[in-house]
Amino acid sequence: MVDSPILNNWYEAYRLIAELLFKTYKESQENPAKELYNRLKETRFSEINEGRLFRDRLSRISEWGLDPIQIFATFNYPKIGDRRINVINSLLEEFQSDKRVDDSTSFDGCPSPIITQIIQYRGWQAQNQIWTMFDEIMENGIKGLKQKHFLSLKDLRGIDIASFTMFLYWINSYEFLPLDRNTVDFLKSFNIIDSRPRTYKEYFELCTQKLTFNGEQYNNEDAFRNIVRDAYLYSNSSYTGEILSGSTISIISKIEPASAVEALETIAKRKQRERIKGFQIIALRPRKNIQGENSKQKHLKNLTEGELYQFYHSYRFNKESDDEIVYKPDEDLNLYSIGDLNISVSAIVGKNGSGKSTIADFLYLVINKIAFLKKIKSTEKLINEEVFADLFVRLDKLYKISVGDSIEVFEYELRDDDNTYNITTKKNEGKGIFETFDIESFCYSIVVNYSLYALNTNVLGNWIYPLFHKNDSYQTPIVLNPLRNNGNIDVNNEEGLAKSRMLSNILEPDLINFELNKIPELVSDSVPVRFILEYDEEKISRKKKKYRQLYKQLHQKHINKVINNIGFEINLESDFLKQAKEYVYLKIVEIANKYPKFKKFKNLPHWISSDKTQLQLYLSKLSEETSHITFKLRQAVNYLKYGIYNPGKDDEILFLSRKIREIKEETNLRTIELVPPAFFKTNIVFNHGGTFNELSSGEKQQVFSINTIAYHIYNIASVMYEKDTFKYNNINIVFDEVELYFHPEMQRTYISNLLYRISTLQLDDNIHNINILFITHSPFILSDIPSSNILRLDIDSETKRAIPIDSGEQTFGANIHDLLANDFFLENGFMGEFSKNKINEIIRFLTIHKLVSKLKQLNQKAGDSEQANNQLRDQRKKLESEIHIFLPELPNENNDSDYISHEELTVESLEKLISRKFHLNLNDCISTIKVIGEPILRHKLLAMYNEAFPVSDEKVKEQEFLELAKKLNYTVIKG
Structure with a gap:
């Protein structure tokens, strides 16, 4: 053969x-x-x-x-x-x-x-x-x-x-097992491992001890390949065939009870069915402190202890117990996922003061507590702040995380007959142990809130301050944006960061297809192709002026001494070499004067010539500082070291990105440290010839906002699996009033543009799931989210507490007016209050004039008999009564010294009273009616005006004709 x-x-x-x-x-x-x-x-x-x-x-x-x-x-x-x-x-x-x-x-x-x-x-x-x-x-x-x-x-x-x-x-x-996503999830599902192996010992024991057979029926030849194959089939929810190979069954049977060996395939099928792919923060419930039943939680505000605040309604909870959850898959719409990346989107809506942001703050508290009790290493020490809550999450399975002085995690298991999930671990069994909870399987939360009065340490407390810092390689599982000090946002710093993140995303070599020379769009139908750099002379002049106010003269020898002691070779051939060196020096002086942690090096120009040791110590400290403090300094130093950019000329992005790729291959620098430094004004040229600077402020704000999220997501995805390092595969994004500063069109396109930007990041196996929560007042945001994914809040009229309310109205793709009525609680309509009052005043004004006109006509009539006179008198009294109804300001014996009796109520006295009580004249009235935007209302008021102040039919028709001609841009020539 x-x-x-x-x-x-x-x-x-x-x-x-x-x-x-x-x-x-x-x-x-x-x-x-x-x-x-x-x-x-x-x-x-x-x-x-x-x-x-x-x-x-x-x-x-x-x-x-x-x-x-x-x-x-x-x-x-x-x-x-x-x-x-x-x-x-x-x-x-x-x-x-x-x-x-x-x-x-x-x-x-x-x-x-x-x-x-x-x-x-x-x-x-x-x-x-x-x-x-x-x-x-x-x-x-x-x-x-x-x-x-x-x-x-x-x-x-x-x-x-x-x-x-x-x-x-x-x-x-034959001998090695891969730790890919499917294989790790499969091994965890069958209790072979608790978490991903991170050390040689853990991996070696997995391959040589844990994955061995129960009996002699099988050998090792195909075992690991079978596990990998079975793991793939297990992860595919649409696969209905046999999942487990014989060798895999033999391995699992060592862990599962012997009596269950024959049922392992059935167990695998059930486990496969109970896996609900994706990540969702389903619900949050503040709960009572068991140790102090009568005490109220410190950060509860207007939330209700024991109330379930549910973000996704495809789950039914039992009010009496958490032991059972019913899942409704037909209500769980998979609208937002991109390929294998599962994305869920939810929202909170309600009036101001209904508890929307309080729920978000409470969620941050829960995450902070989890991080603290997990002893996560953070650059800023986490604070153990009081919180008692139950958090229900979906992480491919359903979990309840109970947070208090300690934390317990409970898992839900699918019943065989339906979509009902039962809790499998009880407190008294001692199995809901937090130490076994794999925090990597939880999530990393990115919070964006630009409200001026939000996330203030002076209001919420110091526990929130460490959560603003993100220079810990994404280990603390939450970051709040933007950075605040005592509640204050440094707007200029934020703008600089936003621009740098955007430029970093554009230049990131990993996001560019060099084989096809393909760069992702920055905004719809706009691919960035070139940079134009212009030296920002005004910025440097301001820094020099401030410096000279403090130190009189800027000495070149001081600049050279600092640059030489930083210790790098300058590879820059540019007309701006001198200015770049000045900027680096000025920045180093500024940092010492501005930030308390470097105050011992303050007033550097006074001692730089006499204390070389102090200078070297300071520069060494700066080189170790990787926070926002040295952010712009590092960009400027790298500009001098690598000479990537050529100011005054167009630099093609493909060329620049290739140069950055080479530098990154030789160093540990991040792309954002290699973008153009802050002393350049950077403009972006698109493939159609337009530029970034030509975009509106709203368009720029949306680009900055979305690119900040994209920057963080990409960085989280880039964290490597290493010992003592957390790599999060699930991301939770919270937008608190993202619509701030956005034109309605920017609100309308926000979710679509955000999802597109995420799709360009090539996340694949690094990020498994994303959950997005909008806290919003925008009907345009809400129209992109189904009703089943919305938490509606209102205030209980008796307790003044935040309560969730139901609404049967659908929101996805809904009419904006319907959304305003049903989801933003506009019981009084959609018209502005001022215009509403003004229109009501016009209606009263016209109605009274109409009645007065009728009264005047009655007064001019004389009956030819006593019966006729009695009828006229009755009609007059009826009109006067109606006038009293429509003119509450009409004086009476109880409220006005100018009281007018029925006998004294003449047309003349009424007309005087109307002119005194109303701030309207006929010209104002007709002019206001003509600018009313609602056409039916406008035509009705015009008809009322003509009734109150009759004109000939010919005059009315002529006026209507002229107005129509004007609307159609016709010129009427009168003969």
């Missing part, structure tokens, strides 16, 4: 490639990274990967090489399609193997991560370190894996524990 050249399965091909690379390494151990790069650079493999791995012709970097992780990454990423076969065969061809893969080769059970980080340039030293690691593992398998390999990952750019274990699985799927 002839051996087929076609490999049937991916793992055969991958193992073969690993062996061929291993053989190559043995033949060239001096610099294997360089040797392999040079060998492959003129091959079909390099043609396929031009611009990805082979960029020496496009770069100034000299140490170009390849490591085995990069090689394997080139044919393992989502949407690779047929390209995978071409890449694999190009390698097999180059290494002179007679084996190939084709369309019949199965790639089932092969994880494919996003490779943007994995294929990063690492330099020969790091790449050859990977080659040594590869050699030891190929030589000895699992026994060759050592603790030193895990410890070295922090020094290998772009590689974390997840991607490293996937590489191990690619080269040896």
Whole structure:
């Protein structure tokens, strides 16, 4: 029988490639990274990967090489399609193997991560370190894996524990298990692990001890591949076939009770059904402090203890107990998800003072408490603030998190017969233990609130202050935007940050498709293509003026001394070199004078010449400071170091982003530290020729707002899986009155534009779910959210407490007027109160004049008999009574010294009284009627005017004709 050249399965091909690379390494151990790069650079493999791995012709970097992780990454990423076969065969061809893969080769059970980080340039030293690691593992398998390999990952750019274990699985799927998303979730679901392994010991024990068989029926050959395959099937809710392989059942049966072995497939099906993909903060309930039943919580304000404030209504709660939740999947609309990224959107609406922001503040308190009790390391020490609450969340399953002096977590399990979920852990069983709660599985919250009176430490307390700081590599699970000090927002600083984040998003190499030269749109139909930089002479002049007020003269020798002591080589050829050095010096002086933590270095110009040690100490402290304090300084220093920008000329964004990619490959700098410094005015030119500066202020505000969110999301996604580092896969975004400063059109498009921007971030497996909560007064925001995702609040008339209320009206795609009536509690209509009062005054004015006109006509009549006179008198009295109804201001014996009796009530006296009581004349009246926007109301009032002040039919028709002609832009020529 002839051996087929076609490999049937991916793992055969991958193992073969690993062996061929291993053989190559043995033949060239001096610099294997360089040797392999040079060998492959003129091959079909390099043609396929031009611009990805082979960029020496496009770069100034000299140490170009390849490591085995990069090689394997080139044919393992989502949407690779047929390209995978071409890449694999190009390698097999180059290494002179007679084996190939084709369309019949199965790639089932092969994880494919996003490779943007994995294929990063690492330099020969790091790449050859990977080659040594590869050699030891190929030589000895699992026994060759050592603790030193895990410890070295922090020094290998772009590689974390997840991607490293996937590489191990690619080269040896018999002994290594990948820690991809599906596999980790699967192992957690069956209690094989509590959380993602982070250390060598945890991973080694998983592969060698936890994943072993119950009995001798199976061997290890396919076990790990079966787990990966089963995990994929388990994650696919639409899959209805058998989930568990025999080997997987044998492994799980060691953990599950022996009696359940035969039912494991049934259990897997139930677990698969009870998984509700996505992340939602379902509801929040403030609860009583058990230790002090009569005491009220400190931050409760007008919220009600024991009241369930529910954001998503596709869940039915039992008022008597939390033991059961009924899920209504038909009401849980999947409207916002992007590919595999699950996105949910909810909102809170209500009158001012109904408790909307208080609920949000209460949520921040709960997250702060969780972070504090989890002992998360933060740059600003977290404060243990009092809060007692129950938080109901959906994290692929349903959970209740009870927060108080301690925290307990309870999980809900699906009943077999319906969509009812029962709580599975009770307090008295001792299983709802917070220590086992994987905080990474919770969420990272990004809060945006630009209200002037919100999130003030002087009002809420100091507990909220640490939550404004975000220079802890996204470890504390919440950040509040914008930064406030004693409740105050530094508007200029915020604008600078917003611009830098926007520029960072535009220039971020990972978000640009260099193969297709494709840059994401910044706003609809507007792709940024170039920068125009202009030196901001006014800004530097202001800094110099302020400096000279303090220190008289700006000495060049002081500038040079500071620059020289910072210790970097200037690579800038620019007309603005002198100005850039001045800015760096002025900024360093300003920081010492402005910020208390650097006050010991204040008045630097007075001591710079005499105390070199003090100067070096100060510069050292500045180099360690990574907060907003040194943000602009770092950008200016990097401008001097790397000379990326050429002011006065158009700089193409593709070119600039490539330069930034090279710098990032050589350093640990972030893109935002490499954007144009603050002493340049930056304008963006779009592909259609327009510029960013030509956008309206509302459009700019929306771009800044959305790009701030995008900046944080991308950074959270970029955190690596490392020991003692939290990597959050779920993000919670809270917008408190995002419509502030927005024109209705900007409100109308906000959710759509936000979702588009998120779709450009290439998050894939790094971020699993996003929950978005809008606290809003905008009907335009509300019309993009279904009624089942809205919490409506009102004030209880008796208790004055915030209470949730029901509304059967649908909001998604609803008419704005209906939304205003049903969801913004406008019981008095949609018209402005002033115009409403003015129109009512006109109605009364016209009605009274009409009645007076009738009275005048009656007075002119004389009856020809006593009976006729009696009838006229009765009609007159009736008219006078009606006048009293429509003119409450009409004096009477009880309220006015000018009281007029019925006998004295003449037309003349009435007309005098009307002119005294009304601030209207005939011209004002008719002019006001003509500008009323509601056409039916306007025509009705015109008819009333004509009744009160009759004119001939011909005159009325002529006036109507002239008005119509004017509206249609016709000119009427009178003969």
